[in-house]
Amino acid sequence: MKWSYEGATGPDHWADLDPCYAACRGTWQSPIDLTGATVRDLDRLEPGYQTAPGEVVNTGANIRVNILGGTLGIGEDRYALVQFHYHTPSEHVVDGVACEAEIHLVHGGERTAVLGLFVEVGDENAFINTLTPHLPGHERAGEPVTLDLTDLLPDNLDYFTYDGSLTTPPCDEGLRWIMLKTPVTVSDEQLALLKSFFPDGNARPPQPLNGRAIYVSKGGA
Template sequence: MRKALCVSVALLASGAANAESEAQWGYSGAKGPENWAELSPDNFACAGKNQAPINLTGFIEAELQPITFDYQKGAEQILNNGHTVQVNYEQGSSIDVDGITFDLKQFHFHAPSENHIDGESYPLEAHLVHASDEGDLAVVAVMFEEDTANEGLKKAWTKMPEQAGEERALPSSVRAEDILPENRDHYRFNGSLTTPPCTEGVRWLVMKQPLTASSEQIERFADVLHEPNNRPLQPVNARPVLQ
């Protein structure tokens, strides 16, 4: 598991934007989600029992400790890896969860949302991906409703790469903080990466308060990817969803 986590962190940080990795999996057809586990021995976890995304429901009341955010300016580049549009972040930003510091590696987007909340799907979801020094992973998820334009997205979208494999430098004004809601109350569950190799043991921290994005912002992202990039919902099985 440790080896898989380390490989996952490397892929998440780099964006895995080479042509070979692009060809290994997709969101439809023979290389779609239902076949990920069979596409490579490395993807065995995609058939696991603790996979993400899920429909968050049946909440269990718990005394969840607040997430301590320490986000700085640090966006380096925005890239289109063929599966999403991703903003890579330089060292220096982190969250603290369970007394562990997780460094922010990158954030990326899915349209429509991968996770659902009480059966509701959202037109856009952001995943802020973090890793600890030990290789453990934590993902902060933020939902977007269609309404007024989002200023944080606007700054990043000005450099939106149109073609798979394309990357562009970003101005320092692009900040992860700008795609976080003011209210940091959250749901929590144990899950996995939502893309191959589907590594499990990921702490999922889903913000309760959604943000807004304009229809133009959502459509521009969807148009660049040419198809939905949401993995279907996975069985919750025996996992608790805490709030």
């Protein structure tokens, strides 16, 4: 049965919809509330993203851009970007409060690493402007979009980190989560556009922490 974000096929029932979704009732699930993180001297993030062509797809659960667009370094570890997508509102919360949206940069490597960006309303976002004509229903839909994910990152790369899961079925665990503290901004118009594809939202609610550690870069929790 196809999963969804509400009712009988919504997040509370994902684990029951298909034996392959059993991990959705696991103990290391994402997203979470990031409140209470322990301040620590964390490895600096080293974005090694590159300009690359991306393919925009509507997965039925989100708008995703498949893009082999370089790497993210964290200490000795290197992860290769494979796709990014977004959720509205945000999935991770702080003190129970969600942001307007959350962008997930998904990387492969020894384990899957997701770099998450909180999105709030403010200045117009040039990266989103580059993407817009290629979104479903727009003038260049179906054509590849040339992007460099470096252009999406805020200047301050302080982050929260913890071990979690995919936030959609099959909810596989063992993911390395990196959530930047500094949000990126979009204009009101850009937010309305981002929300238009899934007007009822596509965010999984926060899951129990179950004793996991959350760390946050020095520079303020």
